[in-house]
Amino acid sequence: MSPNSSSLEALKSHILELTAEYSRLAHSSNRAATDPLKPTWNKGDPIPYAARVFNEDEVKAAVSTTLDFWLTLGHEGTCFEGELSSFLGVRHSLLTNSGSSANLLAITALTSSKISQKKRLNKGDHVITVAAGFPTTVAPIIQNGAIPIFLDVNPKTANIDTTQLESAYCPGKTKAVVLAHGLGIPFNIYEILGFCRKYDLWLIEDNCDALGSTYSMPVDLANKLGVFNSSPGLKPQPGYITRWTGTWGDISTQSFYPPHHMTMGEGGAVNIVQSNLLKKVVESLRDWGRDCWCPSGVDNSCSKRFDWSLGQLPQGYDHKYTYSHLGYNLKPLDIQAAIGRIQLTRLPEFIAARRSNWDYLRKGLNSCSEFLSFALPTHATAWSPDAGFFWDDTGCTTDCSWFGFMITVKPDAPFTRTDFVRHLDTSGIGSRMFFGGNLVKQPAFVNLALQYPDSFIVPAALTSSDILMNSAVFIGTYPGLTSSMLDYEIEQIKSFVEAY
Numbered sequence: 001m002s003p004n005s006s007s008l009e010a011l012k013s014h015i016l017e018l019t020a021e022y023s024r025l026a027h028s029s030n031r032a033a034t035d036p037l038k039p040t041w042n043k044g045d046p047i048p049y050a051a052r053v054f055n056e057d058e059v060k061a062a063v064s065t066t067l068d069f070w071l072t073l074g075h076e077g078t079c080f081e082g083e084l085s086s087f088l089g090v091r092h093s094l095l096t097n098s099g100s101s102a103n104l105l106a107i108t109a110l111t112s113s114k115i116s117q118k119k120r121l122n123k124g125d126h127v128i129t130v131a132a133g134f135p136t137t138v139a140p141i142i143q144n145g146a147i148p149i150f151l152d153v154n155p156k157t158a159n160i161d162t163t164q165l166e167s168a169y170c171p172g173k174t175k176a177v178v179l180a181h182g183l184g185i186p187f188n189i190y191e192i193l194g195f196c197r198k199y200d201l202w203l204i205e206d207n208c209d210a211l212g213s214t215y216s217m218p219v220d221l222a223n224k225l226g227v228f229n230s231s232p233g234l235k236p237q238p239g240y241i242t243r244w245t246g247t248w249g250d251i252s253t254q255s256f257y258p259p260h261h262m263t264m265g266e267g268g269a270v271n272i273v274q275s276n277l278l279k280k281v282v283e284s285l286r287d288w289g290r291d292c293w294c295p296s297g298v299d300n301s302c303s304k305r306f307d308w309s310l311g312q313l314p315q316g317y318d319h320k321y322t323y324s325h326l327g328y329n330l331k332p333l334d335i336q337a338a339i340g341r342i343q344l345t346r347l348p349e350f351i352a353a354r355r356s357n358w359d360y361l362r363k364g365l366n367s368c369s370e371f372l373s374f375a376l377p378t379h380a381t382a383w384s385p386d387a388g389f390f391w392d393d394t395g396c397t398t399d400c401s402w403f404g405f406m407i408t409v410k411p412d413a414p415f416t417r418t419d420f421v422r423h424l425d426t427s428g429i430g431s432r433m434f435f436g437g438n439l440v441k442q443p444a445f446v447n448l449a450l451q452y453p454d455s456f457i458v459p460a461a462l463t464s465s466d467i468l469m470n471s472a473v474f475i476g477t478y479p480g481l482t483s484s485m486l487d488y489e490i491e492q493i494k495s496f497v498e499a500y
């Protein structure tokens, strides 16, 4: 006899109650710092540079969808895609199995035959980017046969030095700008978007490290760039347009790997700001290259499944098996999407915690400024403990959803970055370098240049990328950090610096 649905529902809710009880016991240290059930941190316990922050709700969501056993991207995925796009105020968000896959899709989309010849990214075309950062922001440019033009960065913001833009432009060859908002610090959107509008270039924002960062621009400047609305959910500032990063360009990408602002384990998303065509192309590339757009388990969404005549296929060939791109399969599981949906509800609280942790560390470490320098958001000229940031005269400002707290050891410091990170390490404080540092010095790029000398271009010295590679390190700002953990980090760093 098969069980009736109410007995199944009752059994499932019992399992979920037990799941919640288990998670409250097993995962208490993963809770947010503000959660009363978070256990006290004891001196000597390690403090990672990042950690997944969740409670029993995420675990229940994962178990519930696992019991349903749909597995492939389905109801949870559709809901999460809608919720993420609404949160950001973009037209579409498409889930992927990683941020790297999202970058691959975003850049590959520009090569589609569905894009006009003038705008299409063809083999040998140029894409302007920076040398300092994460490798999979730029790898898809090369993987698609285009040529990255590696510009230098501003060492304070870890973002593009915009003074090099004009000279990097090559008429007829430059098709796109691809940049990450490094460590949660928005790049100079006013300059970059202006440059892209001037030369009709695509702008892809790698927003993997910056979910929740915002950029404000005076209304007249924004309107000149064709931007007329602030993002939904942001406090209006009269006279300014304020938008989330990841919503200014054509396409943006997210990573939901655990150190990022929210997690689904492995995972990511491509956000399509406006264009329905780009959405179709990205979705096709993500889903095997197919022309059909039916979700998993659905047939004939187009109502003419056996009526199409495409390519040189016979009339009526099954649309489900018709391929308009050389695609991939880069979808996550529905279980991951279910976790992501819960995490998204916590995102505002996570963003606020990252900001307040950064401020706490900045104030606490101010006395170390003789030998250490600290990141500044784009458009900030200085910082003071009482007034916070001072801004340049562009009228543009940024509010960072910090991925980490970046510290650079000054050239005249009596210790090296290695001395400093060794001290952090022996004190149990997790740290990371600025991802791949100057990427062109990585073995992958050195070997590439030997094999294919024309595969990327470095038009000018990468002096500041080298500074980040040689002297920078970052520690965490994630929402699981309690004030006692932050106090310990401050105390350890201060005592190290004061010893010199």
Ligand SMILES: Cc1ncc(COP(=O)(O)O)c(C=O)c1O
Pocket (backbone or CB within 6 Å): 098, 099, 100, 101, 103, 134, 136, 137, 180, 206, 208, 209, 254, 255, 256, 257, 267, 268, 435
């Ligand atoms: C700027 C940036 N882009 C892309 C990625 C890749 O994301 P994922 O690890 O989800 O592939 C990362 C990873 O941390 C990143 O920092």
